[in-house]
Amino acid sequence: MTGPSAPSSGPGATDGDDGDRIQLRGIRAFGTHGVLPEEKSRAQPFEVDLDLSVDVAVASASDRLEDTVDYAGVAESVSAIVSGPTSYELLEALAGAIAVATLASDLRIEAVTVSLRKLHPPMAIDVDTVGVRITRRR
Numbered sequence: 364m365t366g367p368s369a370p371s372s373g374p375g376a377t378d379g380d381d382g383d384r385i386q387l388r389g390i391r392a393f394g395t396h397g398v399l400p401e402e403k404s405r406a407q408p409f410e411v412d413l414d415l416s417v418d419v420a421v422a423s424a425s426d427r428l429e430d431t432v433d434y435a436g437v438a439e440s441v442s443a444i445v446s447g448p449t450s451y452e453l454l455e456a457l458a459g460a461i462a463v464a465t466l467a468s469d470l471r472i473e474a475v476t477v478s479l480r481k482l483h484p485p486m487a488i489d490v491d492t493v494g495v496r497i498t499r500r501r
Contacts, residue, residue, distance in 0.1 A: 382473075385415040385431070390438050392445035398452045401485060408482040409445050410492075411461065413437065416474040416500075432469045440464050454479055454495045462499040474500040 390413070393406035415432060422431035444461050451457040458479040465475045480494035 381416065383417055383419045385413075385417050385419070385434055387411075387413040387415075387434055387438055387441075390441050392442040394445040394447075394450075394457075396445075396451045396454070396457050397481070397485075399485060403450055406446070407484075409457075410480045410482055411441050411445065412478040413441070413461075413465065414476040415465070415472050417469075417471050418473075432471055437465055437468055440468060454481060454493070455497070458495050458497045459499075462497060466499060466501060472501075474498060 390411040392409055392411075394409055395403050395406050396409070397403065397407070415434070415437070417432050419431055422428075441461055441464075444464060445457070449460070451460065458477045461477050461479065462475050465477070466472055476496065476498040478494060478496045480492040482492055484490055484493045486493075
Protein backbone atom coordinates (compact mmCIF):
# COMPACT_ATOMS: atom_id res chain seq x y z
CA MET A 364 0.00 0.00 0.00
CA THR A 365 1.34 3.47 -0.84
CA GLY A 366 0.34 7.07 -0.23
CA PRO A 367 -0.73 8.89 2.89
CA SER A 368 -2.89 6.06 4.21
CA ALA A 369 -0.05 3.54 4.14
CA PRO A 370 0.85 2.18 7.56
CA SER A 371 4.01 3.53 9.16
CA SER A 372 6.71 1.17 10.26
CA GLY A 373 9.20 1.16 13.08
CA PRO A 374 9.03 1.59 16.83
CA GLY A 375 6.17 3.71 18.06
CA ALA A 376 4.57 4.17 14.65
CA THR A 377 0.82 3.98 14.29
CA ASP A 378 -1.44 3.73 11.28
CA GLY A 379 -2.46 7.14 9.94
CA ASP A 380 -0.57 9.04 12.62
CA ASP A 381 2.83 10.63 13.09
CA GLY A 382 3.71 8.23 15.87
CA ASP A 383 3.27 7.96 19.60
CA ARG A 384 1.87 10.78 21.73
CA ILE A 385 1.62 11.55 25.39
CA GLN A 386 -1.40 13.80 25.87
CA LEU A 387 -2.00 16.20 28.73
CA ARG A 388 -5.42 17.83 28.74
CA GLY A 389 -6.90 20.67 30.76
CA ILE A 390 -3.88 21.95 32.71
CA ARG A 391 -5.36 25.01 34.43
CA ALA A 392 -3.48 27.86 36.06
CA PHE A 393 -3.99 31.55 36.77
CA GLY A 394 -1.67 34.13 35.24
CA THR A 395 -1.31 37.81 34.42
CA HIS A 396 -0.85 37.77 30.66
CA GLY A 397 -2.33 40.16 28.12
CA VAL A 398 -2.09 43.64 26.66
CA LEU A 399 -4.67 45.43 28.80
CA PRO A 400 -3.63 46.88 32.19
CA GLU A 401 -6.39 44.89 33.93
CA GLU A 402 -4.93 41.65 32.49
CA LYS A 403 -1.55 42.48 34.02
CA SER A 404 -2.94 43.39 37.45
CA ARG A 405 -5.51 40.62 38.02
CA ALA A 406 -4.79 36.94 37.41
CA GLN A 407 -7.02 35.21 34.87
CA PRO A 408 -7.62 31.52 34.19
CA PHE A 409 -5.70 29.78 31.40
CA GLU A 410 -6.01 26.23 30.13
CA VAL A 411 -3.30 24.27 28.33
CA ASP A 412 -3.35 21.02 26.36
CA LEU A 413 -0.10 19.35 25.28
CA ASP A 414 0.67 16.66 22.75
CA LEU A 415 4.18 15.29 23.25
CA SER A 416 5.70 13.35 20.38
CA VAL A 417 7.57 10.60 22.19
CA ASP A 418 8.49 7.08 21.16
CA VAL A 419 6.92 5.04 23.95
CA ALA A 420 7.89 1.62 22.60
CA VAL A 421 10.42 0.96 25.40
CA ALA A 422 8.02 2.08 28.13
CA SER A 423 5.15 0.04 26.70
CA ALA A 424 7.33 -3.06 26.88
CA SER A 425 9.00 -2.39 30.24
CA ASP A 426 6.14 -0.74 32.17
CA ARG A 427 8.77 1.38 33.99
CA LEU A 428 8.41 5.11 34.64
CA GLU A 429 12.07 5.80 33.92
CA ASP A 430 11.52 4.59 30.33
CA THR A 431 9.10 7.40 29.49
CA VAL A 432 8.60 11.13 29.96
CA ASP A 433 7.52 12.29 33.42
CA TYR A 434 4.32 14.04 32.40
CA ALA A 435 3.62 15.14 35.97
CA GLY A 436 6.83 17.18 35.84
CA VAL A 437 5.84 18.63 32.47
CA ALA A 438 2.43 19.67 33.85
CA GLU A 439 4.08 21.33 36.87
CA SER A 440 6.39 23.25 34.54
CA VAL A 441 3.45 24.49 32.47
CA SER A 442 1.62 25.64 35.57
CA ALA A 443 4.73 27.43 36.84
CA ILE A 444 5.17 29.28 33.53
CA VAL A 445 1.52 30.38 33.37
CA SER A 446 1.41 31.50 37.01
CA GLY A 447 5.03 32.66 37.23
CA PRO A 448 6.48 36.14 37.47
CA THR A 449 7.04 36.66 33.72
CA SER A 450 4.06 38.33 32.06
CA TYR A 451 3.53 37.95 28.32
CA GLU A 452 1.41 40.30 26.27
CA LEU A 453 0.61 37.75 23.58
CA LEU A 454 -0.74 34.23 23.91
CA GLU A 455 1.67 33.31 21.13
CA ALA A 456 4.63 34.27 23.33
CA LEU A 457 3.27 32.40 26.36
CA ALA A 458 2.66 29.28 24.24
CA GLY A 459 6.20 29.60 22.84
CA ALA A 460 7.68 29.73 26.35
CA ILE A 461 5.72 26.60 27.29
CA ALA A 462 6.93 24.81 24.15
CA VAL A 463 10.59 25.72 24.77
CA ALA A 464 10.45 24.57 28.40
CA THR A 465 8.67 21.34 27.46
CA LEU A 466 11.26 20.41 24.82
CA ALA A 467 14.07 21.24 27.25
CA SER A 468 12.56 19.05 29.98
CA ASP A 469 13.35 15.70 28.32
CA LEU A 470 15.43 14.93 25.22
CA ARG A 471 13.03 12.11 24.32
CA ILE A 472 10.35 14.68 23.44
CA GLU A 473 10.75 15.07 19.67
CA ALA A 474 8.02 17.68 19.26
CA VAL A 475 5.30 19.38 21.28
CA THR A 476 1.97 20.88 20.30
CA VAL A 477 0.71 23.48 22.77
CA SER A 478 -2.95 24.48 22.73
CA LEU A 479 -3.37 27.49 25.02
CA ARG A 480 -6.66 29.13 25.90
CA LYS A 481 -7.48 32.19 27.95
CA LEU A 482 -10.79 31.46 29.66
CA HIS A 483 -13.35 34.28 29.78
CA PRO A 484 -11.16 36.94 28.14
CA PRO A 485 -11.99 40.60 28.84
CA MET A 486 -13.75 41.49 25.60
CA ALA A 487 -16.71 43.70 24.73
CA ILE A 488 -18.61 40.64 23.44
CA ASP A 489 -19.31 37.34 25.18
CA VAL A 490 -16.52 34.88 24.30
CA ASP A 491 -15.79 31.70 26.27
CA THR A 492 -12.15 31.36 25.20
CA VAL A 493 -9.48 32.73 22.92
CA GLY A 494 -6.42 30.72 22.14
CA VAL A 495 -3.51 29.63 20.02
CA ARG A 496 -2.07 26.31 18.96
CA ILE A 497 1.61 25.95 18.09
CA THR A 498 3.91 23.05 17.30
CA ARG A 499 7.65 23.09 17.93
CA ARG A 500 10.15 20.38 17.01
CA ARG A 501 13.75 19.66 17.95
